[in-house]
Every structure is written in C-alpha cells, then in structure tokens.
Amino acid sequence: MSSNESIMSKINQFRDDRNWRQFHNEKDLAISISIEASELLELFQWKSSTEVKDKKLSRIKEELADVLIYSYMMADNLDLDVEEIISEKLKLNEKKYPVDKAKNKNDKYTEL
Amino acid sequence: MSSNESIMSKINQFRDDRNWRQFHNEKDLAISISIEASELLELFQWKSSTEVKDKKLSRIKEELADVLIYSYMMADNLDLDVEEIISEKLKLNEKKYPVDKAKNKNDKYTEL
Amino acid sequence: MSSNESIMSKINQFRDDRNWRQFHNEKDLAISISIEASELLELFQWKSSTEVKDKKLSRIKEELADVLIYSYMMADNLDLDVEEIISEKLKLNEKKYPVDKAKNKNDKYTEL
C-alpha cells in the first residue's frame, strides 16, 4: 500500500466509523471543500502573510488539512486517483501557461 | 522518493519554471484555493450530485486537481507534510466527533 | 436622503467609529464578502433548504446581513451606487439569458 493509499484508508475509516457516506454526496462535499477553504482564508483576513504565518501556523495546518480531507473524500467517491488527476492537470496548465509567455507574470491565461 | 514527494516535486517544477514563487505568498495561495473550490462548486449550482457527476466528470477532475495543487503549494511553502497534517487533523476530528455521538448525524460538533 | 443612503451612512458610521478604513482595502473587502458568503452557506451544509430555513432563520439573517454590509462597504469605497450597479447588471443578464432560451432552464448561459 502506498503512503497515499494509506492516507485514503484512514480518511475512509473515519467516515465509515460514523456512517457518514449517506450525507457525503458530491455536491455537499464540494460545499464542504469551499467552506474549509474559506476558513483557511479567514486566518489571513485584514492581514499580510508575514503577520499570519508564524503566529497562526497550527490553525493553518488544521484548516489546510480540512480542505485536503474533503478533497480526498470527493476523489474517493468518484474513484479518482489524487496523484493522477494532479499530474494530468499540471499537463493542461503547462499548455495554458507556456513558460515563455507566463514567466514572471501574475496574469490569468486569458490575459497573457 | 515516495509518490507524494514525487507529486510535490512536479508541482514545484511547474511553478519554478515560471518563476512564480514571487507571487505565491500564503495569503494569495489561500485566496486561490478558495477560488478553485468555488469553481468546483459551480459545477453543482442548481443541480443535484447525480445530475452532475457523470456528465461533468472531466471538469470535476480538473477543478478538484486545482484545489489540490494550490493546497500542496501552501503545504510546501510552510514546510508541512500533507499526509502528516491530514493524520493529525483526523485525530482532532475523532475527539470533536466521537463515534457514539456523531454516528448517523449530520450536525456540527457544536450541536451534537 | 433615500433609505438606501441612510443604510450606507449607518454602515459608514460603524466603520468610521472604529477607524477601520485603514484596513478596508478592496482586496480584503472581497475576501470578507467571500468569507461571510461561506458562513451563510455553512448553515446549509449536509442539509436541504427546507430542513434549514425555519430552524436557522435568525442565523441566516445575520450571515446574509454580513454579506450585504461588506458589499455595501466595497460599493462605497469605489463610489458605486448599489441600485445602479444592480440595474445595469440585470440588463447584461437579460442579454446573456434571453427569455426564450433561458425559461425553465438551470444551465449556465455558455451551455444554453
């Protein structure tokens, strides 16, 4: 079992112990990812990264982990391999953001 | 190198090829995770999971991958191990949601 | 003074009493609107509208008001008239969603 499979099995154990798959349709998982992403963002509200990242590192860890846990659950629901979809998306992004156009630019691909 | 380290190194290669770390402060990464989570959620707007998950699986894959990519970047910025923070958060969640109280319940821990 | 101007002046009074304009740049206001929208959404997590709207009406009121307050602040920062930008956007939406194409459809305009 790869380390990634082992993490997925811990996550599934957690939800199956509570019999939560009955609530875990993909729409509500997408809602949940969005809510947790927003709780992560809230740590930075009105502040700069440097003000926040040392003082609130343990909170950042927790909220970032929540985003990841729900994202892994969504992947598992849809039989997706986390590392595979990341690899495939990086390939798409390489086409949207070719190095010669995108280097040192903070613009969206539609504006490059 | 574990498969997870290998994914992280692909992600970092992608951003370093474009010299993007100059923009990748943690606040803007948190913003980006939130934006991508919202694009994932948009696929389900006005619809049920069952209406969406077959017809839009390739779009779901892409948006979920974007959430994961920015989450991994945030982890890398802060020297966090993705699998470790997930494991630690699951332990916290086990305390917030003890099996005997949370089984078959869709309430927040503050309302159990 | 219209009722809308009177609401705006209450909101501005609230932030000026606390000398908060120093923090209220438009980027952080956009972050704040997004965070409050997410807190509103959290009330519906794992549940249906009907389960939620009676039981949590007072919480819905509060979170919806927070979305509105930050939206009005953003409008005020940029010298925008709330009712005017709504009217203008409705006109744009009428073109994106012509009645004959959009009636009884829950699809995005790009898919009509």
Add this chain to the structure above:
Amino acid sequence: MSSNESIMSKINQFRDDRNWRQFHNEKDLAISISIEASELLELFQWKSSTEVKDKKLSRIKEELADVLIYSYMMADNLDLDVEEIISEKLKLNEKKYPVDKAKNKNDKYTEL
C-alpha cells in the same frame, strides 16, 4: 414604493420572466452568492487593490452586482427586508466590537 422595493421588483421580474423560482431554493442561492463572491475575489488574485481597482472597475461592478442580486433574492425568498437585517446586524456588531476595544484593531472579536 421605496427605491429599495423598486430594485427588488426588478430582480423578481427578471427571475419570474424566466420562471426560475423552481431552482431558487435557499441552499442553491447560498451556493450562488458564494460563487459570485469568489468571482469578485478572483479579480484581486495575486494583485494588490491599487493594481486592480482602476483597471478592472467595470468587472468589479458586475461581480459585486451579482453578489447583491443573489443576496436580494435570498432576502425576498425569506421575506426579509434588506435594510432591516443590515440595521439589526450592525447593532449586534456594535456589541461584538465595542469602540474602545476595537478601534484601530484588525483582530476578530474573539481575539480582542
């Protein structure tokens, strides 16, 4: 009819012409507010307020108007008066953020 009632009636006209109330349950309206808030935020991704607010003012207007339109629809669905819920929330916020504690502070009320 107050100007605010007049705006609400334009918004309702728009959705009733398309017979969209069948899709406009409160959960999906909350999702929609959150999606539009995120599209507003996306305009500021990787950038500062000053870089964005002049160059993208017309896009800001549109996205902010979308947040407001869905928020007004939610209010209308639940028979809430927009100005009333704002006034009531400002009163609550005055207690959470008393002037003497909150003045010149960018901390959450739980940390004041």
